Amino acid sequence: MTDGTTPGSHIADPAGLGLAGFAMTTFLLSLANAGILHESGEVLGLAVFYGGIAQLLAGLWEFAKGNTFGATAFCSYGAFWLSFWYLLTHTPGGSIGGNAVAAYLFAWAIFTAYMTIAAMKTNSVVMLVFVALTLTFVALAIGAVAPGHTTWTKIGGWLGLLTALLAWYGSFATVANATHKRTVLPVGPRN
Numbered sequence: 001m002t003d004g005t006t007p008g009s010h011i012a013d014p015a016g017l018g019l020a021g022f023a024m025t026t027f028l029l030s031l032a033n034a035g036i037l038h039e040s041g042e043v044l045g046l047a048v049f050y051g052g053i054a055q056l057l058a059g060l061w062e063f064a065k066g067n068t069f070g071a072t073a074f075c076s077y078g079a080f081w082l083s084f085w086y087l088l089t090h091t092p093g094g095s096i097g098g099n100a101v102a103a104y105l106f107a108w109a110i111f112t113a114y115m116t117i118a119a120m121k122t123n124s125v126v127m128l129v130f131v132a133l134t135l136t137f138v139a140l141a142i143g144a145v146a147p148g149h150t151t152w153t154k155i156g157g158w159l160g161l162l163t164a165l166l167a168w169y170g171s172f173a174t175v176a177n178a179t180h181k182r183t184v185l186p187v188g189p190r191n
Contacts, residue, residue: 011065016174018058018074019129023167025051025081026160033140034157035150044085051081069118076115080108105141112137124188125170132163 025046031037059075087104116130136159143153173185 011061013174013178014058014061014065014074015070016171016178018055018062018070018077019167019171019174021050021054021058022074022077023164023171026167027164030136030157030160030164032157033153033160035154036157044088047081047085052078052085053082054078055081069115069122073115076111099145102141102144105137105144109134109137109141120190123190125166125173126187127190129163129166129170132159132166136160136163 025043028037028043028046032039032043055074055078057078059071059073059078062070062074112130112134116127116134119127119130136156139152139156139159143150143156146152169185170187173187176184177187
C-alpha cells in the first residue's frame with residue numbers, strides 16, 4: 001500500500017462479529033440443554049447463518065488481518081455450527097447415536113482445550129470463553145454417553161450459558177472499544 005499502512009489494517013476487527021455469532025447461537029442451544037427452553041429447533045437458522053456463515057466470514061477476515069488464532073477459532077466454530085445443523089437435519093430421525101455424539105463433542109473439547117492454551121496469549125475475556133467452552137463440551141459429551149441421565153447435559157447447558165455471556169461481553173467490548181477509540185470495557189490484555 002502506498003499510504004504507509006500495513007496490509008489488512010483497513011479491515012475492521014472481525015472479533016465483534018465472530019464473538020456475537022458464537023454467543024447468540026450458543027446461548028439459544030444452551031437454553032435447551034439446560035432444560036429452560038424445551039425445543040432447540042430455533043437454533044437451526046442461527047446455526048447456519050449467524051453461528052456458521054457469519055463466523056466463517058469473521059475467520060476469513062482474521063486471516064486477512066494476519067491473526068492466526070482468530071482465523072482458526074472463528075472458521076472452526078463456524079464449521080462446528082454448520083456441521084451441527086447438518087447432523088440435526090440430515091440424519092435419520094434428526095438424531096445420531098449417543099456414542100457418535102459423545103465422540104463428536106469430545107473431539108471439539110480436545111480442539112477447544114488446545115485453543116485455550118493459545119488463548120492465554122490473547123486477553124482474559126477470550127481465555128475465559130475458551131475455558132468455559134472446554135468445560136461445556138466435556139459436560140455435554142459425558143451427557144451424550146449416558147442419554148438417560150440428563151444431569152450432565154443440563155450442566156453443559158448452564159456452562160454454555162456462561163460461555164455465551166462471556167462471548168457477548170467480548171463482542172460488546174470489541175465493538176464499544178473500537179467505536180469509542182478507547183477502552184470502554186476492559187478485556188484484560190494477557191500478551
